[in-house]
Each structure stands twice: as C-alpha cells, then as structure tokens.
Amino acid sequence: MYLASITLTTIDWAILVAFFIIVLSIGYVASRSAGKSTSEFFLGGRGMPWWLLGISMVACTFSADTPNLVTDLVRQDGIAKNWVWWAFLITGMVTVFIYAKLWRRSEVMTDLEYYELRYHGNVAAFLRGFRSVFLGLFFNVLIMATVTLAIIKYGQILFGLPAWQCVLFGSIGVVIYATLGGLKGVIWADFFQYSIAMFGAVYAAYVAIQQPEVQAIGGLSGMLSADSPIASKLAIFPDPGDLSLLVSMLIIPIAVQWWAVWYPGAEPGGGGYIAQRMLSAKDEKNAIGATLLFNFMHYAIRPWPWILVALASLLVFPELSDIGEQFPGIDAQYLAHDVAYPAMISKLGPGMLGIVIASIVAAYMSTIGTHLNWGSSYLVNDFYSRFIVKDASQQHLVRVGRICTVVLMVIAGVLALKLESASQAFELLLLSGAGTGAIYLMRWFWWRINAVTEIVAMFGAIITGVVLVFFVDADALAIRSESFSLDGSSCRLLLAILINTVIWVTTALLTKPEKKETLYEFYRKTKPGGPGWAKLRALAEADGVDIEGDSKGKAWELPYELLCVFVGTIMIYACLFSIGNFLFGNLVYAALLLLLSGVCCVIIFKLFNRTRAVG
Incomplete structure (x- = not known):
C-alpha cells in the first residue's frame, strides 16, 4: 500500500x-x-x-x-x-x-x-x-x-x-x-x-x-x-x-x-x-x-x-x-x-x-x-x-x-x-448480445416467432461470441484498403449480427408456430395489433374467438408511435448538441438546436395525445 x-x-x-x-x-x-x-x-x-x-x-x-x-x-x-x-x-x-x-x-x-x-x-x-x-x-x-x-x-x-x-x-x-x-x-x-x-x-x-x-x-x-x-x-x-x-x-x-x-x-x-x-x-x-x-x-x-x-x-x-x-x-x-x-x-x-x-x-x-x-x-x-x-x-x-x-x-x-x-x-x-436484438423487437408484432426461435438465437449468440472472441483474431477480420478500412472489432460485431440474424429468422420460418390458444391469450392481453398478427386475427374470427376486445376497429397505433420515436430522437439529440455547442461557445447554433428541441417536444405531445386517442 x-x-x-x-x-x-x-x-x-x-x-x-x-x-x-x-x-x-x-x-x-x-x-x-x-x-x-x-x-x-x-x-x-x-x-x-x-x-x-x-x-x-x-x-x-x-x-x-x-x-x-x-x-x-x-x-x-x-x-x-x-x-x-x-x-x-x-x-x-x-x-x-x-x-x-x-x-x-x-x-x-x-x-x-x-x-x-x-x-x-x-x-x-x-x-x-x-x-x-x-x-x-x-x-x-x-x-x-x-x-x-x-x-x-x-x-x-x-x-x-x-x-x-x-x-x-x-x-x-x-x-x-x-x-x-x-x-x-x-x-x-x-x-x-x-x-x-x-x-x-x-x-x-x-x-x-x-x-x-x-x-x-x-x-x-x-x-x-x-x-x-x-x-x-x-x-x-x-x-x-x-x-x-x-x-x-x-x-x-x-x-x-x-x-x-x-x-x-x-x-x-x-x-x-x-x-x-x-x-x-x-x-x-x-x-x-x-x-x-x-x-x-x-x-x-x-x-x-x-x-x-x-x-x-x-x-x-x-x-x-x-x-x-x-x-x-x-x-x-x-x-x-x-x-x-x-x-x-x-x-x-x-x-x-x-x-x-x-x-x-x-x-x-x-x-x-x-x-x-x-x-x-x-x-x-x-x-x-x-x-x-x-x-x-x-x-x-x-x-x-x-x-x-x-x-x-x-x-x-x-x-x-x-x-x-x-x-x-x-x-x-x-x-x-449481437444479432439477438431484432427478435426482441419482432416477437411482439410477428405471431410466427416461437420459443424455439429464441432458444436458437440465444445459444447461437453465445456460441458465435465465444468463437469470435477466443478462436478468431479480430485483426484477421479487419478490412484494409487504400480508400477504406474497418477495424477488427467492428467487423467482428457485424459478422456476429449477420450470423445470428440469419439463424433466428431461418428457425422462425422452419419451425411450427405457438399454439393458437396461447397466441389468442397473449394478443387479448397486450393488444399489439398490426399486419404481423393478421393471420392470427383471421384464425380467431374463424374460431369465433374475440381477441381484440375494445380495440377492434380502431386504427393501428404503430405509425404514429414511429413518428413519435423519430421526433423524440431528434428532440433529445438536439438538446444534447445544444449543450455541447454552448460549451464550445457556438451560441447561435446552441440556441437554434434548443429551439428545435422545444418544437419537437410540442410535436411529441400532440402526436402522443393522438396516439392514445386512436389506440
């Protein structure tokens, strides 16, 4: 000491x-x-x-x-x-x-x-x-x-x-x-x-x-x-x-x-x-x-x-x-x-x-x-x-x-x-976790994803990660040329994402979907909506099962929600860079970015209220 x-x-x-x-x-x-x-x-x-x-x-x-x-x-x-x-x-x-x-x-x-x-x-x-x-x-x-x-x-x-x-x-x-x-x-x-x-x-x-x-x-x-x-x-x-x-x-x-x-x-x-x-x-x-x-x-x-x-x-x-x-x-x-x-x-x-x-x-x-x-x-x-x-x-x-x-x-x-x-x-x-992110986004909106898909994705990511970290030299994967180069770490990440995404998408398409009764209950409880569940809604209608409840006939919220995501992302990035420009002494840019952040904030609340109204 x-x-x-x-x-x-x-x-x-x-x-x-x-x-x-x-x-x-x-x-x-x-x-x-x-x-x-x-x-x-x-x-x-x-x-x-x-x-x-x-x-x-x-x-x-x-x-x-x-x-x-x-x-x-x-x-x-x-x-x-x-x-x-x-x-x-x-x-x-x-x-x-x-x-x-x-x-x-x-x-x-x-x-x-x-x-x-x-x-x-x-x-x-x-x-x-x-x-x-x-x-x-x-x-x-x-x-x-x-x-x-x-x-x-x-x-x-x-x-x-x-x-x-x-x-x-x-x-x-x-x-x-x-x-x-x-x-x-x-x-x-x-x-x-x-x-x-x-x-x-x-x-x-x-x-x-x-x-x-x-x-x-x-x-x-x-x-x-x-x-x-x-x-x-x-x-x-x-x-x-x-x-x-x-x-x-x-x-x-x-x-x-x-x-x-x-x-x-x-x-x-x-x-x-x-x-x-x-x-x-x-x-x-x-x-x-x-x-x-x-x-x-x-x-x-x-x-x-x-x-x-x-x-x-x-x-x-x-x-x-x-x-x-x-x-x-x-x-x-x-x-x-x-x-x-x-x-x-x-x-x-x-x-x-x-x-x-x-x-x-x-x-x-x-x-x-x-x-x-x-x-x-x-x-x-x-x-x-x-x-x-x-x-x-x-x-x-x-x-x-x-x-x-x-x-x-x-x-x-x-x-x-x-x-x-x-x-x-x-x-x-x-x-x-490379390559598994998309499955966590899609499982809410695509009925075809099943438990086997997630298991394969999980083990695929683990195995791919171990192989790439311990058995593949990152420098060997690097791309180097006179006009462009990409370091080994970035190449390793992209390769892992590509391999694991192909694995889980293929698995989802080749394996059986979940029991329709399970999917009915999930849809009824969470109400995700969208075209990814269209086939399930058709099956439920044919079976005489109501899975939509009070959401039936209402507009799908996701388009408005995606617009909120876009505007919200601009709002926060604009605020982040407004603070940065203020510290750098670029006061005009800082003020303009802060104004942009405020405008986006107003738009978000209007969009969000509309989303809740239609959903």
Whole structure:
C-alpha cells in the first residue's frame, strides 16, 4: 500500500457518514412493506409514479463505471466515440413510445415471465428458467463486476487501498439497503443518490477546468478551441471525409447496433431493469412517462460533465505513464485510460471532496442496488418459485430473494478482481448480445416467432461470441484498403449480427408456430395489433374467438408511435448538441438546436395525445 494522495478532513467524513445514514434509513423504512410479498419486494407494489421511476432508471445507469468508460472512450478516440452508446437513444425511444405500454399491459412480475405468456409448454418453461440463471446470475454478475471494478480504481487512486478492501467497503452498504427495502427502497434511495451524483459530476467538471494545465491554455474556451493541444479529440461527429471512421463510429451504431444488439439498460423492445421499472408503474401512462424522462436525462443532460473531465485529463495526464507516476501504488492490472477519471477526482479540495466521493458512492450503490434486486427477482420468480419450490409462501420467497441478493454481490466482487478496464467489459457485453436484438423487437408484432426461435438465437449468440472472441483474431477480420478500412472489432460485431440474424429468422420460418390458444391469450392481453398478427386475427374470427376486445376497429397505433420515436430522437439529440455547442461557445447554433428541441417536444405531445386517442 502507498500513502494516499488525498486526506479526508473531518467535514468530508461527516458528509460520507450522513450519506450512509440517510441511505440505510431509506432501506429500513422501505423494509416495513417490502417483506409482505414478492410484488412489494420486486415491484414496489406496482404503484410507483413516473417521475420517481424515471429518476431511478437514470440513477441506475449513472453507475460508477460510466464516467470511467466515457473517459476511456474520449481519451482514446475523442468525443465522437461516444456514438457507440449515444446510438442506443433510438432503442430507448422505441421503448418509450411502442413497448412501455405493452409491457405494462402484460402484468408479468419480470420480463422473463413474458416467455410463458407469449409461448407455451416445456420449451417456454426451459427458456424462462435458463434465461433466469443466464441473465440473473452470469450476465448480471458480469455487469455488477464491471461497476465494482470502477470502485476498485477509485479506491486505489484516492485512498491507496488494495483491491479486496475496495470491494468489501464498497459493497457492504448497498447490500444492506437492497436486502432490507427491496425495489421500493432501491427506487427511493436512487432518487436521493441521483441528486448527489449529478451535483458531484458537474462540480468535478468545474474543478477539472480550473486545473493549471487547462487554465494555461485559456480555460474551457482554450481547451475546446481549434488551437487546443487536444483538438483532434474534440469533434462530436467523425470526420465525414474519413469514411473508415464515419462507418465504425457513427454509421454502424446508428444503422445497425441499436436494433441488433442486446445491451443492459438499452434492450431492444425493453427488458431487464428497465422493464422492471415499467412493470412497477401505476399504469401505462406512468410507464411511458418514466421511460421518456429516463432517456432525456440519460442522453441529453448527463454526458457533458464526464466529457469535460475526460478532455481535461488529457492535459493533466497526457499519457498513462503520467498517472502511474503520480499514483505509484496502483496495480498494473488496473492502469488503463479509464482511471483518468478518479485521478482527476483527486484534485478536489476539502469539503467538496467528501460530496464528490459521496456522489461516486451514490452512483455505485444506485446501479448495484438495482442489479441486485433485478437479478434476485429472476432467480426467485423465474427459477426458484417456478421450478424448485412451487408452493412457497410469499414471505419465504422474499427471504430467498434477500439471500440471493447477498450471494450475487459476493460473486460480483470476486469477478471484479479479475477485470482490467471498463471498455474491456463493455465490448464483451456488446458482442454477447449481437444479432439477438431484432427478435426482441419482432416477437411482439410477428405471431410466427416461437420459443424455439429464441432458444436458437440465444445459444447461437453465445456460441458465435465465444468463437469470435477466443478462436478468431479480430485483426484477421479487419478490412484494409487504400480508400477504406474497418477495424477488427467492428467487423467482428457485424459478422456476429449477420450470423445470428440469419439463424433466428431461418428457425422462425422452419419451425411450427405457438399454439393458437396461447397466441389468442397473449394478443387479448397486450393488444399489439398490426399486419404481423393478421393471420392470427383471421384464425380467431374463424374460431369465433374475440381477441381484440375494445380495440377492434380502431386504427393501428404503430405509425404514429414511429413518428413519435423519430421526433423524440431528434428532440433529445438536439438538446444534447445544444449543450455541447454552448460549451464550445457556438451560441447561435446552441440556441437554434434548443429551439428545435422545444418544437419537437410540442410535436411529441400532440402526436402522443393522438396516439392514445386512436389506440
């Protein structure tokens, strides 16, 4: 261990202690109702308002590793590299205007329960059970390990703690309140923690700009000017004259990635903890409002403080060796570009240092708390009570859920000690879901998709990912010519998407559809509508079965919903780039983009009201 480069003062410690007391108190108060039933523990009693759910969603994605990831992207490839996750806004808007109400209508406990609503028989049961373990345990643990990795790096940079102590100290508090209060405790804690986390991010950006290395070139305006030493990192869009960068950084994410890749928090068609929040909403309106607020805060408001810190870090720590020299005790395993963010946090002064460290802990606890509750909901509702103890009491299931919460945290902490960087885990998660995204969009609107299709798609993605990662050299797949080149990672992603999409579409066409009685019940409950269900509606009419109810004869909502998706995407991107242009000093462009965002907002509400009127 080396001597930490910062020392917490009495006021810093007081702030941290107060923070933990408030968070644990929230968990204790929520525990009074959380233990009554699994609906209370995992869905907060299905009575949560849109504003609270929206903040909870964005708090969860405001994880401790996300600033590190953004810093990694900016330091290596510039601001434009953020399109690798900005493109998921389209996924989010599709969820807002198309899928949020469908999930709420389904009234399932978890999104995996959907499988036995949409499909039937042992194959559907197997799919639900396998996915509960695969996502709830393995995949979920990988996500939590990634977030915990960030805490390790903060602990090593700021306090000089060994990795195992970072994991231990970082996980104790979140396990206590997540175990006590269930989802309701997590959501209310998220609301409190997000306020602190956002303030901390903004203040960290302010302090980063005040560093002598930044002030020496003219502060913010100098750092973001064309003459800046880091000018090559400042483009928001890839150079249109460089086709290679344009394809890899912008075209692939916008044209392919958003619909083809399953990624936590941006699942095509909704899913995971986003679906959990929608299912816990009071009604369809609150589910839609929550997801809209989430996407606005996540993509439009939050990125710029992180980007500013990342850019400033390039001036303060131009090379990784500079970080290593200032923090000689950091393990070589963890010395990557993403540690530049915690390195910049070390520049804070007394008092505010305590607040910003509390904000980092808040971001960590929000994400881990959500994933602990989400993962345990899968293991309890979709595996344990479905296949192990089918007649267990609600109180017994809540106890099992609390045990799962602790176990998941332990496994995630152990795995975190093996990871190296945020981008490493991000790429692994991205590739493991390549090619499966479209099936999660289409299964709501095409009756032909069955359980076998999803099973084949799932295993196809796993096998393809393993082969491409461990047996195929990414560089061997790279395209290189005088006029165009595409890096191996992009080629690997496109190849995985192509292979897996062909596999699942072929399977859907060659295998038998689900029993029509199962499909009748699914349609009657969720009312998806559209030409993809035309044959089923004809079968139901021939059988004398009413599956449309009060929606019969009404216009299909999807065309209006797609228009809402388009306008909503422009609205949030316009706001994102308005803030960016304001920081760059382009005030006219900033004002015009803000005006465009406001106009789109008005159009959305008019379109949305019309959609609800016809649907």
